Amino acid sequence: MYIYIRTLGMSTSQLYRGSLTTIILKLLEENGEMYGYEITQRVKELTQGDLEIKEGALYPSLHKMEAAGYLTVTAKKVDNRVRKYYDITPAGKEETVNRLAELDEFLANMQRIINPKLSFE
Amino acid sequence: MYIYIRTLGMSTSQLYRGSLTTIILKLLEENGEMYGYEITQRVKELTQGDLEIKEGALYPSLHKMEAAGYLTVTAKKVDNRVRKYYDITPAGKEETVNRLAELDEFLANMQRIINPKLSFE
DNA sequence: TAAATATACATAAGATTCTTAAGTAAACAA
DNA sequence: TTGTTTACTTAAGAATCTTATGTATATTTA
Numbered sequence: 001m002y003i004y005i006r007t008l009g010m011s012t013s014q015l016y017r018g019s020l021t022t023i024i025l026k027l028l029e030e031n032g033e034m035y036g037y038e039i040t041q042r043v044k045e046l047t048q049g050d051l052e053i054k055e056g057a058l059y060p061s062l063h064k065m066e067a068a069g070y071l072t073v074t075a076k077k078v079d080n081r082v083r084k085y086y087d088i089t090p091a092g093k094e095e096t097v098n099r100l101a102e103l104d105e106f107l108a109n110m111q112r113i114i115n116p117k118l119s120f121e
Numbered sequence: 122m123y124i125y126i127r128t129l130g131m132s133t134s135q136l137y138r139g140s141l142t143t144i145i146l147k148l149l150e151e152n153g154e155m156y157g158y159e160i161t162q163r164v165k166e167l168t169q170g171d172l173e174i175k176e177g178a179l180y181p182s183l184h185k186m187e188a189a190g191y192l193t194v195t196a197k198k199v200d201n202r203v204r205k206y207y208d209i210t211p212a213g214k215e216e217t218v219n220r221l222a223e224l225d226e227f228l229a230n231m232q233r234i235i236n237p238k239l240s241f242e
Numbered sequence: 243t244a245a246a247t248a249t250a251c252a253t254a255a256g257a258t259t260c261t262t263a264a265g266t267a268a269a270c271a272a
Numbered sequence: 273t274t275g276t277t278t279a280c281t282t283a284a285g286a287a288t289c290t291t292a293t294g295t296a297t298a299t300t301t302a
Contacts, residue, residue: 013139013223013226013227014138014139014258014259014289015139015140015143015223015224015227016139016227016289017135017138017139017258017259017260017287017288017289018134018135018136018137018138018139018287018288018289019136019231020288020289022136022235023231023234026234026235027234030237035250035251036250036251037248037249037250037251038250043234046230046233046234046237047230047233047234050226050230051230054289054290054291055250055251055252055253056252056253056254056289056290056291056292057288057289057290059251059252059253060252060253060288060289061288061289063252079249079297079298080297080298081249081250081251081296081297081298082250082251082296082297083249083250083251084250084251100235102134102136103136103231103235105134105171106134106136106137107228107231109167109168109171109172110140110144110224110228112167112168113144113147113148113164113167113168114143114147114221114224116151116167135260135287135288137260138258138259138260138287138288138289139258139259139260141259141260156279156280157279157280158277158278158279158280175260175261175262176279176280176281177260177261177262177263177281177282177283178259178260178261179280180279180280180281180282181259181260181281181282182259182260184281200268200269200278201268201269202267202268202269202278202279202280203267203268203279203280204278204279204280205279205280
């Protein structure tokens, strides 16, 4: 019998809700085509293990973005196993710009609330 | 018959999900006791009308935080109308510190993902 | 080499947090 | 006096996520 201890530092925060689409779009825009599992590992690496994208969130999100026309998917067989590579479309690039603008606004608004003294103009 | 046109610039972004508790705690810690409607107006003011806290989100959230022991509530009659003033407890102040730390981590992680070139150390 | 872990995807059930909507009630402005 | 603002409540539904389960192959470890 094996017992798995949950690692400390793992994000249980609700703040990431709503940010997954933005994260995926930005990674694909930056790196070119990626497959799902690769995205989870890249995010884990970039955040030093702090943020672990769950498959239950990731895959439905990718499917939804493909249905929306933001991504295309291509299945490739590597080592006798199927990978689904996602690539960003022109509509996806537009959406990336919008999402990043929204993120900037969100960050600015949170600053205004959390640190009102630094909010000039 | 009256038709209400939805103002542009209002936040339809999902990014604010999960940030409401943090916002309320910080405002109460900063300003002392406040009532619900006052909180919505303060946030609207601080974000230049960008973020409008909905009552349907605010009041259940205040009740939950009170039940958790983070806030106390005192009803006061002003102009023949009841206001419920919420004040932060010591446990609420602890939670504020935790929530602000989580926010900092979230912001740092988003920076690492969105702008990996700026992530040194 | 058998068992465990890692890779790689899918999806249903349930939790959480929010929006929308409807209701109550009083004060104030047109 | 009609509409708007102030002030709070709560139910129904939407969106996003976690947990759990399933499938399947490859690689590592005991």
